[in-house]
Amino acid sequence: MVDLQAIVDDIHRTLTPRIGEGKVADYIPQLARVDAAKFGMSVIDLDGRVYKAGDCDEPFSIQSISKVFTLTLALGKHGESTWNRVGREPSGSAFNSIVQLEHENGKPRNPFINAGAIVVSDLVLAGHTPREAIGEIVRFVQYLADDTSIAIDPDVAKSETATGYRNFALANFMKSYGKLTHAVDHVLGVYFHQCALAMSCTQLARSGLFLAGNGKNPITGHTVVSSQRARRINALMLTCGHYDGSGDFAYHVGLPGKSGVGGGILAVAPGRASVAVWSPGLNHNGNSLIGSLALEMLAARTGWSVFGAPAT
Structure with missing residues (x-):
């Protein structure tokens, strides 16, 4: 049994010394004012259990x-x-x-x-x-x-x-x-x-649960989209969700995801969980640098990549 809270805590502890790396989006003046020393992570599984760490309940601009x-x-x-x-x-x-x-x-x-x-x-x-x-x-x-x-x-x-x-x-x-x-x-x-929508990692992860749940929100029981449409939205997130860094994100993380220049990333582990990370410093493609690393570590430790679990 995977201890998700222990994994999330360890990812946060490991990456804490690197918080602040990357470049905060400054072409939107209000985003330039955001404190770069922020890092939050929330994972919500299909049973509605929440595993979180850091600044996960602080709203940010999801862009x-x-x-x-x-x-x-x-x-x-x-x-x-x-x-x-x-x-x-x-x-x-x-x-x-x-x-x-x-x-x-x-x-x-x-x-x-x-x-x-x-x-x-x-x-x-x-x-x-x-x-x-x-x-x-x-x-x-x-x-x-x-x-x-x-x-x-x-x-x-x-x-x-x-x-x-x-x-x-x-x-x-x-x-x-x-x-x-x-x-x-x-x-x-x-x-x-x-x-300009403002959401926390936990709110954002909840919003993406329908994509992890085959089109249905497993907490409320509401069907949001058909299972086919959920798969297709996930496919677009995997191939296009990180701009011209989408291939690199698929290579390292292997999950459907969508980034924003506010430093957030929503990632989907189909059939398992919805994940949101936030760290304002961006890499050269405009995606959260620490957030991307956190998701790579999560995928590696859980085996959630859509391309198969790592060899043991």
Whole structure:
């Protein structure tokens, strides 16, 4: 029997001397103010047991991890026609790159790079005002986590809106190709606010449980998506969830995961557990440096890699 709490405690103890490594995202002013000396980890198994350590109950800006939840909403609204607007292939480019869009006539490679997530926000906006769409996203995440205290950090949302020049460029570029159906400022309003969701590792791990539970939240018993859709979202997280570092993450960790420049990572061990880590210092690909190491250690010690357990 694996002692998960002992493993989590040991990972935290081992990595504590390295806390603060990496570079905090400073292109969003509000994120630049975050204390780099933070590290939290929460693991929640399918029986609802929580194993945690460090700053695991402190809310942080989940940023691009929110793209998992908005994609789930968009698929619920539009089904497979979602893929007419956004691809399913790894990008091989930076998360905010515009180069690929020009080569591919304004269709983003996948829903987890910024351009793809902006298209997904456009899909979620269908039939809503921006305020209604933002409310729907927040309520959906609250439902997944079974926690109504989850909210958007208004200061982060303002900071993103004030400095999101590349995202404005991406959105206007896609609009010129007819890839967005709503006004650019409305779509970006939804996008900036979803990225400003503030959650703790424990809340985030709870939100991802449906992906570990074959589409069903094992704690509440609610079916969120079909088992097929859960598998497909996990597949996209594995291949595209860490931008142009996705292959490296799959190589070292071997779990579906989605990172955010706030320093968080949501990882899924299908049939076993949902995991969230947070450490603000980022590696050169924009993924949490200490968080990635923590997940690599967890996968190695539990044998949870989707590619098979390590040899004993």
